[in-house]
Amino acid sequence: MNRAADEETTISGYPRQFDAREFAEGSAIGSLRGGQLVRLVNCGIVYHQMHFHGNHLWSVRCNNVDWPRTEGFVDENGYVCIQQWEDVIKVRGMESKDAIIPIKRPPDAVDPVWHARKEDWAYPMHCHSESSQTAAGGMYPGGLTSHWILKAPIEGASS
Numbered sequence: 209m210n211r212a213a214d215e216e217t218t219i220s221g222y223p224r225q226f227d228a229r230e231f232a233e234g235s236a237i238g239s240l241r242g243g244q245l246v247r248l249v250n251c252g253i254v255y256h257q258m259h260f261h262g263n264h265l266w267s268v269r270c271n272n273v274d275w276p277r278t279e280g281f282v283d284e285n286g287y288v289c290i291q292q293w294e295d296v297i298k299v300r301g302m303e304s305k306d307a308i309i310p311i312k313r314p315p316d317a318v319d320p321v322w323h324a325r326k327e328d329w330a331y332p333m334h335c336h337s338e339s340s341q342t343a344a345g346g347m348y349p350g351g352l353t354s355h356w357i358l359k360a361p362i363e364g365a366s367s
């Protein structure tokens with residue numbers, strides 16, 4: 209049951225070959241969609257900084273308000289609100305953020321490594337708020353962590 213729940217809820221997919229910002233479906237093998245929408249909800253009052261390894265995320269919404277793609281604005285707290293690539297997504301207390309993880313080849317995966325992969329690659333996601341990472345007795349990582357999966361290549365696929 210734990211494995212099934214993990215498979216149903218973990219962000220995962222085969223690497224895509226196009227720009228996640230197109231919000232469209234792809235037709236090439238290994239391209240199911242332009243990425244996966246991730247909703248980050250902070251139910252507490254502490255700021256969190258969600259950091260995904262492997263891919264940056266394209267942030268699109270905050271508190272159910274679409275962010276513009278051009279000519280963003282500064283909100284009442286002084287934060288710049290515009291769709292953008294983010295390595296760390298800040299989520300304030302009682303705030304939600306929507307972002308798209310492109311599920312693409314990590315930019316630091318050199319050709320020999322990328323072409324030799326034969327199994328799923330798991331990437332961590334963790335909060336950059338120090339206190340959320342040491343919740344379980346001070347050991348890192350011991351708190352707000354998760355992961356996402358870049359699926360292994362399909363035999364016969366082009367990438």
Ligand SMILES: [Cu+2]
Binds near residue numbers: 259261334
């Ligand atoms: Cu990290």
